[in-house]
Amino acid sequence: MQQPSTDEHPVVQHAHPTAGVYLRVATILVILTVIEVGVFYVPAFHSILVPALLLLSAVKFTLVVMFYMHLKMDSRFFTFLFGGPLLLGLGMTMGLMFLFGAFALRR
Amino acid sequence: MSRLKRLMSWLTTTDHKRIGLLYFYTAFVFFLVGGLEALFIRAQLAQPDGHVVSAETFNQLFTMHGTTMVFLALMPLTASFFNYIVPLQIGARDVAFPRLNAFSYWVFVLGALLMNASWFTGPLFHAGRLNVAPDAGWFGYANLTSRQYSPGPNIDFWLLGLQILGVSSLAAGFNFIVTILNLRAPGMKMMRLPVFSWMTLVTSFLIITAFPVITVALVLLMFDRFFGTHFYLTSAGGDPVLWQHLFWIFGHPEVYILILPAMGIVSEVLPTFARKPLFGYTVVVYSGVLIGFMGWGVWSHHMFSVGLGPIADSVFSATTMLIAVPTGVKIFNWLATLWGGQLRFTTAMLFAIGFIALFTIGGLSGVTHASPPADLQQTDTYYVVAHIHYVLFGGTIFGLFAGMYYWWPKMTGRLLSETLGKWHFALVFVGMNLAFFPMHLIGLLGMPRRIYTYSPDLGVSTLNLVSTIGAFLIGVGVLVFIWNVWRTRTRGQTAGNDPWGGATLEWTISSPPPVHNFDVIPTVASRLPRWTKTQLKAIPEGAKLAEIHVPGGSIWPLVTALGLPVLALAPLSHRLPFAFVGATIILLGIFRWAFEPFEA
Amino acid sequence: MTECWDSSTFDAVSRDRRWLLPLLCAAGAACGGPFPQSSLRPRSDFAGAIDRLFTDIFWWAVLVFILVEGLLLFIIVRYRYREGAPTPKPTHGHTLLEIAWTLAPALILVFIAVPTMRTIFATQTDSPAGALRVEVVAHQWWWEYRYPELGVVTANELHLPAGRTVALALTSADVIHSFWAPGLGGKRDVIPGRTNRLVLRPDSVDTLLGQCAEFCGASHANMRLRVMVEAEPAFQAWVGRQQAGAASVAKGSxxxxxxxxxxxxxxxxxxxxxxxxxxxxxxxxxxxxxxxxxxxxxxxxxxxxxxxxxxxxxxxxxxxxxxxxxxxxxxxxxxxxxxxxxx
Amino acid sequence: MTIAAATHRTSMGLDSRKMAFWAFIGSECLLFGSLISTYLVYKGRSVVGPYPHDILNIPFTSVSTFDLLMSSLMMVLALAAVQRGDLKWAKVWLVATALLGIFFLSGQVYEFTSFVREGLTLQTNLFGATFFVLTGTHGAHVTVGVVWLLTLWVRALQGQLTAANAVTVEICGLYWHFVDVIWIVIFTVVYLIQ
Known part of the structure; x- marks a missing residue:
């Protein structure tokens, strides 16, 4: 039993999107995947292959996290719990790649 | 209660206070084990060409000394205070997930026992000797840990033990994050949270982010040792330096996992005995958060001698020096807390002041390590051994001792003897400086660490003897503490709710607290509830005391935890059936746990 | 106390570190001899640069040490509990003070960081043309030295000419070791699969001790080394002897x-x-x-x-x-x- | 749902189990971050083949990726159904998610065995070691997810899933989607960027 007070909040379920939104997101995800695979096979894109693919997968990643995992609607704090470590991980990956010479200009 | 029933009540307990006590006693036993290992090390090094132990045993001793102190003594000792004190400080009935909490404890015990079993199980591995303890140093650098250079079970014990301990720490990390964020008493805003609880929160975040990295590093090592991959082996293009990076990406946050809780304890003890609120509360909290965050960007300063190139050296040197700023800020704020106070030198206060004095020395030698060229003469010598002991002994252990004297009356209802306490402090303080200060010079004069013998030509024999004497003085001091604890059980003065005049919520309830902690969850109106007149009454007018529901125990956390060491026996003994048995136990435990009616 | 020193002891500690001597003696160690493995006894440009840097940082550390510990002692004495004293004023903080003691350490760190960066880049240069090349191969638990230009291969005892720049190329035959002769300068890890480099110029004739500094297995403690820094003629004479074939053995002996x-x-x-x-x-x-x-x-x-x-x-x-x-x-x-x- | 200890009122107004689970997902980011870092650091360092472009089957894996995306869609539909209290459709979508997960796993088993036949094992080279450990860890996560989904499905069959405890489904969903986004990263970093 807890005493009621202004500082305690009942657990609120944030409104979740409807099935229609889910379907639209799924459609976009599928289209993006098709584009990804397409970019991979079209020689004309090969000069921008890596940035293009990274961008596309980042968009897919964000869509799933925002809509399917409800971060867009849910508490900002969950975004912090997820985003903080995500950024740490990204920083670690970049740091390690730098230390192992992945970004060094190939001579 | 019958004896069996009493035992079962401990095996199934989900009460954070009982789990805190279990953590304390278990971790303290391992603190003694690690200390004993240290005394063997010092006995061997008391004179040049020593013959107390063999080279192999010495290598196991320093490896297990480091591993034990970090993972089996200091971390679980801080965990014991997280468990016992944090829910009381934030005004909660228990932690967020009591059974997960029990699980953390049991996993810790079983992992610790598995790793230490290596001292006695040599004959099972036909090793021709009793001890097959880990022997590659506590940071186990590849490729010395590969099958080729460490064919025995030594490293297997180490890596499997660490994997299991990681599970324990991670589970505790999630638990305390949620507990502190979600179970605060009404009115306890984040900026009213006691500093110790704040540091517990920061530590928990460090745990849940740093431990996955060591988990992966160990998984790769497991694959190298058991399945013939080449992650750390040059023969197929791998690189042993990858291990060092992964280890220290974990290892540096780990240093803060060890020191931040102690800083939190000191931030509680100093105000209480100075009769002044903590100076610059917000700054102290934010600098703790900042230290935790910046701890992620400095790992390669453990690797300046690897030869990472001038750019990497400069970057990591700069980030490391930056960390000195929030650390220094904390020290100045503690000094300002004491300034103008009425200092009562209880044992807890002495240890807290000792913390400031000694941690400062450790911090300053740390600055000399932050400069890569200077570090090249210091790393892997006794100078660095001096540094870590000023930080982890002068810092963490002094902070923990301060916490023990401070909260012992709360945890047991009886005050530790102040007379014995002062002897304890004096012996440990003198012994500590005698043991570790000469090590600065020993290192600068050229003695590397991790050597079981040294030549009299180095000219460091006398200094080493002094250091050994200091180490044994510490041992005597710890014995005094044990005697103090023992006699307090029956002869200690009873404490009452609040023997020190503390400011935080744990002092509002009886010592030891009832199972449900608070008859009524207090409403908090200030940072120092017991020192402020504006504090709302704990029991609102006309409130009806509802019946308090106390959760029952559960055996399933223990059962699930048991599965882990059984699983680990499979790679250890190269017998697959253990894996099936272990996995079955874990699955059974989880399902029974999940569908058990339980409410907290 | 003075009888402890002979000139070699005095010489063992660099000029700007003489203040350490009484400390060493007080610690009871100074009579032990000239500290052949000391890092406070630079015998090369590399070691000298490190030594100057360390001395700088050391004095900054001493300054902060005296300040903090002095303040702490003062507070302990001045503000100890006195019977009947009023309850202290509850001060919660002071913005100006916080800013001051954030900036002060930051400033000191700038004074440390600048010479640090300079030394990092100065001590990690490419080897100049004409440097004496030596390949150092670390083994469990001994050192192999190869002089590729001279056709000399030896073990554990590294001979170097004084006054000439030496380029050491460090490789390992098994696990990670660390090459450390404190008189020559800082240690450098010796890592399988990598070649690390040390460029330095020994500056005085001396015999220096060193040893492996990275734990490398059972006999890590026994992986020691010696550096004989010799005058150019003595070094050339040594090279000549090493280049000669194996000595012949008398028949029937x-x-x-x-x-x-x-x-x-x-x-x-x-x-x-x-x-x-x-x-x-x-x-x-x-x-x-x-x-x-x-x-x-x-x-x-x-x-x-x-x-x-x-x-x-x-x-x-x-x-x-x-x-x-x-x-x-x-x-x-x-x-x-x-x-x-x-x- | 493994943890049943949330109070109904909390300091932040957030469900404790959900909060713990988001922290867990944050932790998992670092786990996969370390594995992906290892893969990237060792990329192109294999001394002998087969190399990625010799062996990775993009069309096949595209189907797997599509399959996992669809399973995520099934999962959100299942959650929406539970939240509506529509148990009938919840059962359908849950079992559909699990089946798509099983399909993905079968694909991975097929992929692994065919790689081994073509001469790529854990021991062959760094590519083999990093590839199998990274995708294998992901596969293990999918396996746990499938077991979890089937457990929920059984609960639904027993009529024990209600709108009131929809959060148990939501948490399982968080896990499932997280495993999906990790695959999005793996598909790009390992398969497409060679």
Whole structure:
């Protein structure tokens, strides 16, 4: 039993999107995947292959996290719990790649 | 209660206070084990060409000394205070997930026992000797840990033990994050949270982010040792330096996992005995958060001698020096807390002041390590051994001792003897400086660490003897503490709710607290509830005391935890059936746990 | 206290570090000798640069130390509990003070960081043309030195000419080690699969001690080394002796029996010996007799220690990869006679 | 749902189990971050083949990726159904998610065995070691997810899933989607960027 007070909040379920939104997101995800695979096979894109693919997968990643995992609607704090470590991980990956010479200009 | 029933009540307990006590006693036993290992090390090094132990045993001793102190003594000792004190400080009935909490404890015990079993199980591995303890140093650098250079079970014990301990720490990390964020008493805003609880929160975040990295590093090592991959082996293009990076990406946050809780304890003890609120509360909290965050960007300063190139050296040197700023800020704020106070030198206060004095020395030698060229003469010598002991002994252990004297009356209802306490402090303080200060010079004069013998030509024999004497003085001091604890059980003065005049919520309830902690969850109106007149009454007018529901125990956390060491026996003994048995136990435990009616 | 020093002790500590001497003596260590492995005794440009940097940082640290600990002591005395004193004023903070003690350490760190960065880049340069190249190969648990331009291969004792820049290329044959001769400068890890470099110029004639600084297994403590910094003529003379072929053994001598034993007991399977064998698992023994130490710098190179060593290497040096060949006493004496001839 | 200890009122107004689970997902980011870092650091360092472009089957894996995306869609539909209290459709979508997960796993088993047949094992080279450990860890996560989904499905069959405890489904969903986004990263970093 807890005493009621202004500082305690009942657990609120944030409104979740409807099935229609889910379907639209799924459609976009599928289209993006098709584009990804397409970019991979079209020689004309090969000069921008890596940035293009990274961008596309980042968009897919964000869509799933925002809509399917409800971060867009849910508490900002969950975004912090997820985003903080995500950024740490990204920083670690970049740091390690730098230390192992992945970004060094190939001579 | 019958004896069996009493035992079962401990095996199934989900009460954070009982789990805190279990953590304390278990971790303290391992603190003694690690200390004993240290005394063997010092006995061997008391004179040049020593013959107390063999080279192999010495290598196991320093490896297990480091591993034990970090993972089996200091971390679980801080965990014991997280468990016992944090829910009381934030005004909660228990932690967020009591059974997960029990699980953390049991996993810790079983992992610790598995790793230490290596001292006695040599004959099972036909090793021709009793001890097959880990022997590659506590940071186990590849490729010395590969099958080729460490064919025995030594490293297997180490890596499997660490994997299991990681599970324990991670589970505790999630638990305390949620507990502190979600179970605060009404009115306890984040900026009213006691500093110790704040540091517990920061530590928990460090745990849940740093431990996955060591988990992966160990998984790769497991694959190298058991399945013939080449992650750390040059023969197929791998690189042993990858291990060092992964280890220290974990290892540096780990240093803060060890020191931040102690800083939190000191931030509680100093105000209480100075009769002044903590100076610059917000700054102290934010600098703790900042230290935790910046701890992620400095790992390669453990690797300046690897030869990472001038750019990497400069970057990591700069980030490391930056960390000195929030650390220094904390020290100045503690000094300002004491300034103008009425200092009562209880044992807890002495240890807290000792913390400031000694941690400062450790911090300053740390600055000399932050400069890569200077570090090249210091790393892997006794100078660095001096540094870590000023930080982890002068810092963490002094902070923990301060916490023990401070909260012992709360945890047991009886005050530790102040007379014995002062002897304890004096012996440990003198012994500590005698043991570790000469090590600065020993290192600068050229003695590397991790050597079981040294030549009299180095000219460091006398200094080493002094250091050994200091180490044994510490041992005597710890014995005094044990005697103090023992006699307090029956002869200690009873404490009452609040023997020190503390400011935080744990002092509002009886010592030891009832199972449900608070008859009524207090409403908090200030940072120092017991020192402020504006504090709302704990029991609102006309409130009806509802019946308090106390959760029952559960055996399933223990059962699930048991599965882990059984699983680990499979790679250890190269017998697959253990894996099936272990996995079955874990699955059974989880399902029974999940569908058990339980409410907290 | 003064009788502790002779000139060599005094010399052992660099000029700007003389203040340390009383401290050392007070600690009871100074009578132990000239500290041949001290990092406070720079004998090269590299070590000198580090030493100057460390001295800088050290004094900053002393300043902060005195400030903090002095303040702490003052507070303890001044603000100790007194009977009947009023409850202290509850101060919660002071913004200006917080800013001040954030900036002050930051400023000090700038004074440390600038010379640090300068030294980092100054000490990690490419080797100049004409530098003496030496390949250092670390083994469990001994050091191999190859002078590719001179055709010299030796073990554990590194000979360097004073005043000439040396470029060390460090590689490992097994696990990670760390090459450290404090007088020459900071340590550098020796990592399998990588080649690390150290460029430095020894500046005075001296014999320096060093040893492996990265834990590398059972006999890590026994992986020692010596650096003989010699004047150019002495160095050239040493090179000349090393370049000469193996010494010849007199017919019918004990040494000749030893030579046969060397072959018979399989020593040739691991050691290079003149033209007789070219194996490279263990140290090159062609000029063993010219070295001061054996077994990774562990023992003096004399008949007594050599005999004990060959009789049972793992007993003398835990984990030794050189096995006990169970050489009977007679053959052992012959072997020793032979090895002592190989100067 | 493994943890049943949330109070109904909390300091932040957030469900404790959900909060713990988001922290867990944050932790998992670092786990996969370390594995992906290892893969990237060792990329192109294999001494002998087969190399990625010799062996990775893009069309096949595209189907797997599509399959996992669809399973995520099924999962959100299942959650929406539970939240509506529509148990009938919840059962359908849950079992559909699990089946798509099983399909993905079968694909991975097929992929692994065919790689081994073509000469790529854990021991072959660094590519083999990093590839199998990274995708294998992901596969293990999918397996746990499938077991979890089937457990929920059984609960639904027993009629024990209600709108009131929809959060148990939501948490399982968080896990499932997280495993999906990790695959999005793996598909790009390992398969497409060679």
């Amino acid at each position: 004990l040494a000749e029996q030893g030579q046969q034993a060397f072959r018979r007991y399989g020593c040739v399977g691991c050691h290079t010996m003149g033209t007789m064998s070219t194996a490279i698992i263990g140290p090159n023994l062609t000029h063993l007799g010219s070295r001061m130490t054996i077994a990774g710098g562990l023992f003096p190179n004399d008949s007594v220690h050599l005999t004990r060593w060959i009789a049972d290497p793992p007993a003398e040096k835990p984990g030794s990869i050189m096995p006990n060949m169970h050489v009977p006493a007679g053959d052992l004496a012959a072997l020793i006679a032979y090895l002592r001839t190989m100067r």
